[in-house]
Amino acid sequence: MEAAEGPGAGRGEHEPGSRFGCASFNQDSTSLALGTRTGYKLFSLTMAEKVDCIHESETPDVYIVERLFSSSLVVVVSATMPQRMNIYHFKKGTEICNYNYPSDILAIKLNRTRLVVCLEDSIYIHNIKDMKLLKTLLNTPPNPSGLCALSISHSNSYLAYPGSATIGEIIVYDANSLNPVTMIPAHDSPLAALAFNVSATKLASASERGTVIRVFSVPEGQRLFEFRRGMKRYVNISSLSFSPDCQFLCASSNTETVHIFKLEQLGPSGEDQADTWTAYVGKMFSAASNYLPTQVAGMMCQDRAFATVHLLSSGQRNVCTLVTIQKLPRLLVATADGQLFIYDVDQLEGGECKLAHKYRVFGVNDDKDEGAEPAGSGVMSPVQSTPSYAETAALPASGPVTATLTGYSEDSGAKKGEVIPEHEFAAGPVCLDDENEFPPINSCCGGTEGGRGRRW
Template sequence: MDPMQEEYFVQFNQDCTSLVAGSSNGYHLFALTPDDGVEEIYASRSGQDTCLVDRLFSSSLVAIVTLSAPRKLIVCHYKKGTEICNYSYSNTILAVKLNRSRLVVCLEESLHIHNIRDMKILHTIRDTPPNPRGICALSPCADRCLLAYPGSAAQGEVQIFDAVHLNASCVISAHEAPIAALAWSQCGKRLATASERGTVIRVFSVPERTRLFELRRGMKRCVAISCLAFSACGLWLAAASNTETVHVFRLQESEEPTSAPTDDAPDTASWSGWLSSVAAAGAGLLPSVGAVLAQGRARAAARLPAPAPRVQCAITAATGKSPRLVVATSAGDLYMFALDPVEGGDCTLLRTHSLLPRDNTAQEASPGPGASYALALSGRPKDLTDSLRDREIGAALEGSPPRGSFDLRDPRHFPPMRTADTGDH
């Protein structure tokens, strides 16, 4: 395959400080730097076509699925080059989600919940509605460890499952059409949803199931929304689709309350009052009029040079800078946009990076994690004992930030730092 035409699996980590890219030659880890740059911190060079890969925050724990073994999940310590464990499932693995408490494996009609500390299976949700695209979302917050997945294949229902107490929490009737995308806020209290129509995005509070925001992406055409992403502060929500435009919404109620007229009649003297009266008068005949007027529009938008089959986005922030909208595509490109928090409008493209493989003789000369990973796929002499596996998991988790809030403004956390002795952290 021509490397310039290769498609990548791209995924940001849970706090959007780094991203992974799976390719036909293994997988790559990249760190986002304060100067709007991207630094490759690791390349596996395993020669295996990696179709799914996810990194746990800034730790050394990586979960991998390959095309040659699509039913097997491999958990590795990438810095040490060791395979911690692997699990085989009854069907193709469609998605893998991690936080500091749980690891979730999504199959088409089941979900498997593991304890992140020893990788043992705690619970299996069986006979879920058909979910061929592996749509699910695990809250990044371990204290509110909630799992969301489609509750119906015909309607836009979302099932919320408590992954700590291992019981169903609630069901949200989010849309009329089937669910296409889900995303949790960093605090795990808000859930964003989109349907297959791709015109309206809704944000709910959980477990109250209260609809907080209704956001309209567009009215002219239906699109396939592939990614929803909250900012760490929860003020912004980005939506990426199969088009060339990424929309950004501001999640904040109006600071100035609308002043009501002194009497019961609507104030039709003003333009807004006239619109309100029209909406009220037509509510019985056209129920959608009031809803359309109440829907929020995108505060900002970023336009890519061309649409891509798969797009992932994230909103980051650094001290003294405006928020950044970061967009990664399956074509292997990464775009850095500046988001104006006051004016909004079109986001300014700051830098473009290529995630295509780069030669690195130092990494290729030593066996490193890539060789160990390739050996793991061909079979190991013996499995790790439970105690050794637990120690390996503990060592892999050492690089993860402590439980609690993750401050992107802290230079010790954003981005991962590099030292001469250990390579990267």
């Protein structure tokens, strides 16, 4: 699962010269991609006891690297050419194509049908099979962090991005039909993180304050859950990720704590509600919330973390994901200093998660200034008088938008303003939707071989 905001969600993580440019899990969290000044590497995550490096490249200053599921397609952006997106078939060692854009690329999201490129003030939606530009969303609210989320569902290919630069409005856009779906007034403060669940029926969000995490239904936009990460201090939430079965949600930040929340209703929910004092109090709070002011009712419905992880250090950029590896539920955390932590999660009791394995996936040879261990060592809201952009964008589309980016061609791009033509891949025919390249659509549920009662 990709982290909210995509691994590498903050603008600071994309700045040339940053120590580690990016860290991202692929869409089903079966591999990890890491980039630095000296190149990028892809790692297999199918076994907890062993993390294999399956590919490495010496492309300098990589600050975005995204792999499409378990396929050979990888998308790379380097700080040496921050306006160019390069798409490679890494197993063949060939470039499929490249595109140039009017300004720096801040984020790239992939699923089986779409490739989305996010700039600070525009979003480009491509058909991933032939890279034809399908839609350009121009003049989006300033989005200097490149925050956006793309669902991995084949049938519900939703894109979420900020609808305002001053408050936490979310635009949900259908990347298949190329039409707005809804606008969600999620937070009073600007957004900091977004994430869809696997089936794209839920959307999690956090604001720049980082104290409250909310979950909404998609496409309705109804608030389903509200979790309080903390009250004493504001934090920068760097990633959100649902478990494959959507029973849990994890959140990591610039603090030393990773939180795991359990998505269960505290109110009257039928015969499955446990007959306990906690359940009774939950029912009372739910009933009372109908008669209390919204702010008070919200506070009463906010749940604390079900499980937590305390990292060895704080202040490091990181990305987290919940997966099933070898039939066991795991929390994976990749940090900006080149480490990968794998924790065991008790789905019944919660509490403090146990560190199972720790890996140094980037070593001294990858960044000599770090003094790191060799790779593999270690147990590796303002009131608006006029309609906001979000409210306007949520209305039916008035017509197609003409593409204005500098497009792909054999000589590194067409002139700005030309519509990108359909083309064959530069590296020759590449069957990107072959069953050997993609996991079957009906098995895209994250992790590996979940056992009954132990699968996320």
